[in-house]
Amino acid sequence: MSELMTDYALQAHNTFGFKVHARYALRIENEAMLRAALVDTRTADLPRLVLGGGSNIVLTGDFDGIVWLISMKGRRLVHEDEQAWFVEAGAGENWHEFVAWTLEQGCPGLENLALIPGLVGAAPVQNIGAYGLEIAEHLATLNAIELSTGKTVVFDKADCGFAYRDSFFKQQGRGRFVITSVTFRLPKKWRPRCDYADLARQFSVAGMPDAQPTSRDIFEAVVAIRRAKLPNPAEIGNVGSFFKNPAVSAEDFDLLLAREADIVAYRQPDRRVKLAAGWLIEQCGWKGRGLGPAAVHAQHALVLINKGGAQGQDILELAGAIQHDVDARFGVQLELEPTVI
The missing domain is CATH 3.90.78.10 (UDP-N-acetylenolpyruvoylglucosamine reductase, C-terminal domain)
Known part of the structure; x- marks a missing residue:
């Protein structure tokens, strides 16, 4: 049985850096550990909180329950066809590192979403987006454990109910599922997405307004823009954009x-x-x-x-x-x- 940590400090698990604690915490590294946690008699009657990188959460105080720390790793090229590559990542993978990895594998498409803090498993919940792209555009499927049954459920894009910074998992599915892995479809007919004002300005300043930027160019431009405009959560506590554009x-x-x-x-x-x-x-x-x-x-x-x-x-x-x-x-x-x- 997994180690149950008591009076666990959550400062490193929320990017605001709030000094709060959980009564218990459990690290979840695979689906088997998650299913075991569901029937763990030590915490069966306690409130649950699923935490990844804590980059989109405001903790208002100590949590008197069990926190599941999602740590499922792994990334791979699942398969490819004539139209696209299909790449999968575990819910506990760092999002920015995963985006960089896809480019290293020669599979562009997610570069506009570089340097967004958090883990892969949280990305569909928020339908993260930046610089003219949302992950809903490239999500193929995701696997999630249904907490009431312990069964793995496969969701396709339509099942996820994506909207602006919203999804099924923030609404009807909240508290009912834990995402364990996500698969993206990245078209081989790649085209640059750099008409967003900040990106267009970045390439104009770089002296290449009419040139065709590569996916790596866009990745590096997005990283540069975000570092110039947004504080690093490791240095100044924040969760990025705090309000939706109405x-x-x-x-x-x-x-x-x-x-x-x-x-x-x-x-x-x-x-x-x-x-x-x-x-x-x-x-x-x-x-x-x-x-x-x-x-x-x-x-x-x-x-x-x-x-x-x-x-x-x-x-x-x-x-x-x-x-x-x-x-x-x-x-x-x-x-x-x-x-x-």
Whole structure:
């Protein structure tokens, strides 16, 4: 039976760096260990929390239950056909290292998602996305253990219910499944995705606006942009973007545009308009400001940071103040990206 760790410090398992503890913790390295944990009489009646890299979570205090630390490793080329490569990674693999590995194998497609913190198993839950790409575009299947039965269930893309920073696993499936591995379909007819403003600007500055960048070029550009704009969680506690970009109707956007001529927004295929949450926050004067040990990053208004000694409630208090001000000025409600526990 796996070692049950008591009074386990979770500071290294949440990228805000909150100094909180779990009553018990158990490292899960394969599906057999997960199934054994399901019937472990030592913790059968306790609340459960599944943690990977903790890059999209706000822990508001000690967890009086059992934390499963997902550590399933492994990455491989499953197979290929004339159209695509199929690559698989264990849920406990580091996401950025997995993206780099796919390029080393000559399988491009995920390079726009470089340097996103966290583990592979959490990526479908959040439907992570950046620089014009979401993982929903390339996900083929994933394996997950159903907690009520201990059986492995295979999900395809349609089963995952992907939406903007959302999925079945954040909604109806929350608390019902633990993802154990993910397989991606990477088309062999690769095309660069570098029309996103920051990427286009990066290549223009590099003196190659009309050249065809390679997947490695895009990977390195994304890494450079993220390092320049976003704080390293190992140095400053954060979970990346804290708020989703809100979408409004075309009619509501026209009313906003009449008042705010410089508003940053992106029209969507469904006629809705996505607003840049960072711009809204900055216009309300929050960029670089804070409340106590929690603050808005000076270089990116979407990022809330732990200046040192902050707890989850400090971050949520700051987030609430920002939401209030954005709503008061623009009539727009900001929604949190991370999960609050």
